Amino acid sequence: MPDDATPNPTTFADLALDPRLLSALSTLGYEEPTPIQREAIGPLLEGRDLLGQAATGTGKTAAFALPLLQRIAAGERTGKPAGLVLVPTRELAMQVSEAIHKYGLELGTRVLPVYGGTPIVRQLKTLHRGVDVVVATPGRALDLLNRGALDLSDLKTIILDEADEMLDMGFAEDLDAILGAIPTEHQAVLFSATMPKRIDRMAQRHLRDPVRIQLAREAPAPGEGPKIRQTAYVVPRAHKAAALGRVLDLEEPTAAIVFCRTRAEVDELTATLNGRGYRAEALHGGIDQEGRSRVVERLKGGTTELVVATDVAARGLDVDTLTHVVNYDVPSAPEAYVHRIGRVGRAGREGVAITLAQPREHRMLKAIERLTGQQVAIEVVPTVADLRARKLEMTQAALRESLLQGDELERMRVVVEALADEFDIVDVALAAVKLAHEAGGGGDDDEQEIPDAGRTWQQEARGGDRRQRDGRPDRDGRPDRGGRDRRGDGRPGGDRQGAPALEGPTTRLFVSAGRRAGVRPKDIVGAFTGESSLSGREIGSIQIHDRFSLVEVPEARADETVRALQGLTMKGRPTHVRR
Template sequence: MPDRAGVPTDDANGFAELGLRPELVHTLAGLGYEEPTPIQREAIPPLLAGHDLLGQAATGTGKTAAFALPVLQRLTPDDGRREPKALILVPTRELAMQVSEAIHRYGHDLGARVLPIYGGQPIGRQLRELDRGVDVVVATPGRAMDHISRATLRLDDLEMVVLDEADEMLDMGFAEDIDAILEQAPEQRQTMLFSATMPPRIEGIARRHLHDPVRIEIARPVAAPGEAPRVRQSAYLVPRAYKPAALGRILDVEAPGAAIVFCRTREEVDHLTETLNGRGYRAEALHGGMSQEQRDRVMGRLRSGTADLLVATDVAARGLDIEHLTHVVNYNVPSAPESYVHRVGRVGRAGREGVAITLAEPREHRLLQTIERVTKRRIPTEKVPTVADLRARRLELTRAALEESLLDGDLERFRVVVETLADEFDIMDIALAAVKLAHEAGGAAADEEEIPQVATRTDRERRDRRESVRHAGGRDERRGRGPTSGMTRLFVSAGRSAGIRPQDLVGAIAGESGLSGRDIGSIEIADRFSLVEVPEYAANDVIAALRGTTIKGRKATVRRERRDR
């Protein structure tokens, strides 16, 4: 759906001031558009003047109207021309449909002929429409190249080319197709490139194919001091084996209206969807291994509200616009900060609040820090809800349900039950029993297994811990005490007499296992051996990783500490 720029009004004076033709202004007023968004206000005048444009703005800021209105301004329908005057390239089928629908609405009074062409649709209809004649083609790069090679899409009369969500098209591997299409387009065309991020590859396309472009960058609105940001971002450090349980518990506490959970692989999508459905969620899978018909059914169920969770790969979910989306979940930390930006940009649109959650394995903590540096925003690390937290949340939901029932009324028919029981039991006991039944009927059977909390310490705390190491003839004041909560102590058969230092052990563990130096706890070095604390969940992996390596040039035995030493 096109982005709404304001509330219904009788006029769209803000758009009239930009120099748009009366037919477009009238249509926008009828659609309820009042004032241009920042990207529309900045982009439309130079585009109407015929300049190339390089625009950076987040998804959901009104980019579609920013390029669609100037494209429609230059159309002269019913001039007998059959070849398209404008070509708009988009990354996905879903976005092609959305952009095509928006242009059709904006250009209704002009009689604009718009055709979306994409894979997964019978090509016969596309061929017939192209042969009949169109003004604007909205296409995915692959299908556009297919038609160009068939000579069914001719670019001879092309005056405008738009690259929408250009960074996503590059991420999906369309770079060569885009170059080929732009090289075949007329030299004197006007080119518009819009992207949420501006990696070097985008700059490269701009240098090769845009002529002295006007550059526009629209930053996301920044919350005022003391005001909560529109998208609440948080991360949870979770051992890999506990991630499905942690996700279910977080969703139980968050209670999203509708959410997308991003996974890396198709197999992960299918497995996680099955797990979430087992927990009572209405989850749907979406990935590249599904047919277009299957994907359409999934999206229909999500938009109609018969499903509330979409578990998807990045490629499958690109271009989706789900109006009632409240939560985005990264089941893994995205390896590219740009992917994180795109995912988070799906919530918090049009003034609505949203939530972005990331589940990070301890070894992914550095990726999380890279995202923080690139986005210039801290992502707070939260603790995974405990069993007690979950029980409290479910009791809260039960209380809310009872309150709603009390406010709705219509309870008189149950009075006889209460009055009969009141002859034998206290009223408070009766109420407690009723709450218990309502609570258990609401699916209150919690999974009782606690999820290990991954300790997060500051660098100062870690330095203090390591500086507290005592070397007293092989004895240590910590000896005899158990390891820190959530940690396991490993025995290493090399100590001070072999020249072992704390940094040697840290380097060996970090270099051979998936842990970073920040994940390693206290280190105790005796004459002939050392003791090192590592997270409990990673102990076996560390032992296996160090089994075939050397420390300070010598092979050492590594095992769990025996507490009877």
């Protein structure tokens, strides 16, 4: 609650907002203010500094944007920015800029998002023409400031959104430099999902007698969520990709984000999930801005089911239709877990948070439970039998839907009648169901059982693992040393034996053929050396999975190899090769 709390207003009109802002809010479908908006808008309209703790999804963008727009409209416009909003990522810069533009449409407010990864010339031209609000990442803001292109001499309000994230990303010095370059008389607003000591120290340096607000996500009405089902699966590292595939097969997410720790892990897992039949896209710092925007739009539009991302790349990614969040590793900071799962379970919809934990990570999961005050249910990884049963259910559902529609069935009657003269009608139906089942990817495969790590988990939870305390990781959780046995799907066999160790940077190429197509390592080596300029010594490890293969090649030769292999045929089938 703010220091000088007053009775909470119940409508936006009670907040003394400009009628044009109220009209914009009505057009956008806003009905009543959220708690953070009720607490923050009044003090900010009065010009007070503010320190707010609010989680994602609480409405804090409108909480700081509406007062900012009203104060700008009431003042004199000089063409220089009167408001500066600093955010941690490009995605969040675009989202905040779009929101401010929509709120201030009837006020004629000029808003400019500036961030790296896009041509700076266009941003320089827009700044020269004049803007009212700049929404920027700290690095690009400082760059423009140093160039003399961002003139903050008329700045009235500066807002730091997700300040803890900006500090985590190493922007502390940039923020101090920007805050030191603005006029002495200004309003400063700082929002953060968490309040570590360094945020307090920043507030003490840069905020004057701030109103303090501390709010969690808005308390839902009874029966309206947020509803987040939190589960964890205890899985040895070598089997994590296979375990995730099985869990996703059973969960059937409409739209999901899978969080990984590194770019390499993102790329590898994306390839594995695509090979399993999912529409997965990678999102990390190595992808340019145009590619990142494309991935986000595909997820929002439903053409992509899964986005596999690093934490940094996914910050600011906000998709209302998201159904699942997956932690491929247990987050080292419990706060990061809260940030991630806060993306699902909104507006009364049920969301699912799934975590894959190694046996030695029980303490990290317990820390998450202490922070959230909620228990994370430990589930058993689906068995091969579970998977087969689920696939049969899906086949049954597909057949039932076809029978209910019935539009295209009549033309098949002649086939059924002809076979019924020779075979029992039930046998005919069984054969048809079998073909439909196999065509839908439900045929028997060579998936192996994943070891049950629950017993190890329980032993460690009771008494701790002495080997870990001694600094020696346990067998299931031993560090990955990049050895030859590592699999994307956790299954043995199919790798190229005695593959040469390539020198210099390498990358993996995705080949859309695997064990089921009868592909062997020598087939891939023959195709690559026969159709491209690569020699056998330039082909490293080859991992052959059920439906795809991964081939290690020199990074510098990857693009030309992909071009050379366009139109490739292997085992009589068209085969696609891509990065």
